[in-house]
Amino acid sequence: MSKFKTIDDLNVAGKRVLLRADLNVPMQDGKPSDTTRIDRTVQTIKDLTARGAKVIILSHFGRPKGQVVAEMTLKPIAVAMASALGRDVAFATDTIGDSAKAVVGAMNDGDVAMLENVRFHAEETDNDDGFATTLASLGDFFVNDAFSTAHRAHASTEALARKLPAAAGRLMQAELEALGAALGTPVKPVAAVVGGAKVSTKMEVLGNLSKKVDMIIIGGGMANTFLFAQGHDVGKSLCEKDMADEALAIIASAAANGCEIVLPVDVVVSAEFAANAANQAVDIDAIPADKMALDIGPKTIADVENRLAGCKTLVWNGPFGAFEIAPFDKGTNAAAQAAARLTKAGTLTSVAGGGDTVAALVQAGAADDFSYISTAGGAFLEWIEGKTLPGVAALENNA
Secondary structure (H helix, E strand, C coil): CCCCHHHHHHCCCCCCCEEECCCHHHHHHHCCCCCHHHHHHHHHHHHHHHHEEEEEEEECCCCCCCCCCCCCHHHHHHHHHHHHHCCCCCCEEEHHHHHHHHHHCCCCCEEEEEEEHHHHHHHHHHHHHHHHHHHHHHEEEEECCCCCHCCCCCCHHHHHHHCCCCCEEEEHHHHHHHHHHHHCCCCCCCEECCCCCCCCHHHHHHHHCCCCEEEEEHHHHHHHHHHCCCCCCCCCCCHHHHHHHHHHHHHHHHHCCEEECCCEEEEEEEEECCCCCCCCEECCCCCCCEEEEEEEEEHHHHHHHHHCCCCCEEEEECCCCCCCCCCCHHHHEEEEEEEEHHHHHHCEEEEEEEEHHHHHHHHHEEEEEEHEEEEEHHHHHHCCCCCCCCHHHHHHHCC
């Protein structure tokens, strides 16, 4: 029994459904240059319209800060949505008021409409109760399909779920089920890969994960800070030396929770961060003073692959090295491909998220075989930090 309702629990025939989507897509020459977020919302819309609902899409675009900004209109996104759905999408020139009422009032069962950028009203980001009440008057049900904005308590993500019967859309449902499988009630042993440049930005992630997983495999520049804290000379490697005490405290608290912190045993070093720069693999106690560690070495890759083979669940956030340029993408690619193979073989449930992470897994050719990849960024990070996401909590409270 899930803690939230899904659209299967709503009787939507002949009803108006306010659907909060995240259509904040990149634009070029007045058109969306990447339609991933639009395409991912299509399933929810089709499932609702097939059952006779009138679907009214709400979304933000950019940060207009409560002002009407012409470049941030949703009009071109409504055109792209119509193309993705293969049907007309009516457009209202405001989120509330006469235009919104007229467009919604003219809808027939199975129709789709989009309202103008919710953030043209400052009351949206203020989570204003009156604004949410006005929005709610346009619908009979509220469906939230925007996990990527669920960490914000805004009127169209949080307050609306208190005003109308509410449910998760297909995208939100998939995200919550995947994250629940990874960290809520995972099949053990559970590994977390945490990479990236700085320990300081991942303190809460590491603290929360160390209570929930069996091992945390640390990569990227972060690993250098841990190695330095343990007394290794890391040469000119990226390293937050002032975080050494915190790194040791994480190792100690993880051990107390029965969680192992896994660090590199060898690294690939170079004198310069440049494509195809001269490089060599060295053990962690032999890093030259004039070089920097830019990737994990072959012994560490073998260790990581071996550890993943013994796990049942994996949560991944951040790369192992400077994956943007060869040859320092080798560690990230090898580990990602190993996780993808294990997932495809049915022995591993793998969930990944965060901007760099998605890019790294796509580059490794591993993304399609992971169990679930979250494109949510901030919301994904706050989830693995163990924080309550207002948009999710509102759905659970409504249920």
